[in-house]
Amino acid sequence: MTDPLLAELLDLALEAARRAGALLRDGRPDDLAVADTKTSPIDVVTEMDIAAEKLITGFLAEHRPQDGFLGEEGASSPGTSGIRWVIDPLDGTVNYLYGLPTWAVSIAAERDGETVVGVVDAPMRGEVYRAVLGGGAYEGERRLAVRPSPSLDQALVGTGFGYVRSRREAQAAVARRMIPQVRDIRRGGSAAIDLCDVAAGRLDAYYERGLNPWDLAAGALIAREAGGLTGGRPGESESGELTVAASPGLFGPLQEILEDLGAWRD
Secondary structure (H helix, E strand, O other), X not given: OOOHHXXXXXXXXXXXXXXXXXXXXXXXXXXXXXXXXXXXXXXXXXXXXXXXXXXXXXXXXXXXXXXXEEEOOOOEEOOOOOEEEEEEEEEOHHHHHHOOOOOEEEEEEEEOOEEEEEEXXXXXXXXXEEEEOOOOEEEOOEEOOOOOOOOHHHOEEEEOOOOOHHHHHHHHHHHHHHHXXXXXXXXXXXXXXXXXXXXXXXXXXXXXXXXXXXXXXXXXXXXXXXXXXXXXXXXXXXXXXXXXXXXXXXXXXXXXXXXXXXXXXX
């Protein structure tokens, strides 16, 4: 890596994610105490979630006090350095609550609004994904590459569902109409890991409505650096309205069918 700033940001993101992942893995109580609720009783915010974000922001601020933050659990400051950290301290909260292994710490660094570093640490899978803009994507020492693009009817597609009942109903209706047109659909419960699974060739594609910047920033960079394409509705960037990630030959056809199915509507 020739850019010393990006090397520094990557090292800090890796260490912050490692520490937060260890806190979450080793400190998970048998009876998780709920500290707050989000959009419905299903989507819980645990004390561990909040503690992990405080650990991450404290560590990063100690090393780079002029940087800004955007975090799921409330961290928000503009900073003065041109660098902003976008943090999901626990992506896959419900999985974590139930003791399922598909959860991760997701940390991205933006420089002047562009994502330049992404780290997704999945402690229970023993996997750490990382990417630097223009430098490829890796899991450990293995360089990642998306799968060769299949036809749509042979594609294994990941997705997710929101926590508000009306949105889940709309998303389920889209999935029901999608299933006959693809190989199958998977629902893992962590957007960050789903995006990394596209990068690692475990999924051919992934889509979801309702993601926030902290859900997708790191994972989307990792998917792109592994050779995938990311976006939203046709001609648009990924956003809360719709996020799509896929191998290049599959990306356009999947966008088209999602547009036809109204996957961007509640």
